[in-house]
Amino acid sequence: MPEALFAGMKGISDSIARFSASVAAGVGVSDSGGQALITAVEKMHDGITEALKRADYLSAEPPLGTTPAAQIYKPFLASIATDPAQGFITAAKEFQKDLEQMRSDVEKAMAxxxxxxxxxxxxISRAGGPVASA
Known part of the structure; x- marks a missing residue:
């Protein structure tokens, strides 16, 4: 499950980077298309923000008991969330920043x-306006 989640966030982040490059090259987005993108970005941002609010819970060792296997798995499972290089919390914070960048880029593209x-x-107006023909 974590691999699929991380892959999904990475895929979206890669798409955001490509969109940023397109916006820098002058790509525009219509108001209706931009508003749809902003709504989607805000929904994802709200979700990741909620997940990060529970980061303390995610980083705690789960109550697996006292068996030798549990003693091995408890710190490992907590590290999935807290690992500074590849943990969920680090990835989620980076994804949150990417979503903020996406919203900014969409607004630039709309402008x-x-x-x-x-x-x-x-x-068209300088050229004499639209011409109707029969």
Whole structure:
């Protein structure tokens, strides 16, 4: 399960990085498309923020008992959450930052789209306006 979750977060983070590069190159997003993206990003951000609020619970050793196997697994299971290089908490905080970047990039892309749309309208008006033909 953790591998699938980490892979999913990594895949989304990679997509966010590619989107950021596209926005830097001037890609625009319509208002309706941008709002849909922002809604999705906010939903994911809220979910990861809630998970991080329970980080203390995630980092605690689970009550597995006192058997020799339990003594081995308890610290291991807690380290899945707390490992500084590849633990869930570290990955979740990074994912949270990526989502914040995505929201910012979507807003920039929406502004670029709006600017391009306004420039196109002005170009049509300068050329004499739209021409209707029969």
């Amino acid at each position: 670029a789209y709006k600017t391009a749309d306004e420039d196109s309208k002005q170009g």
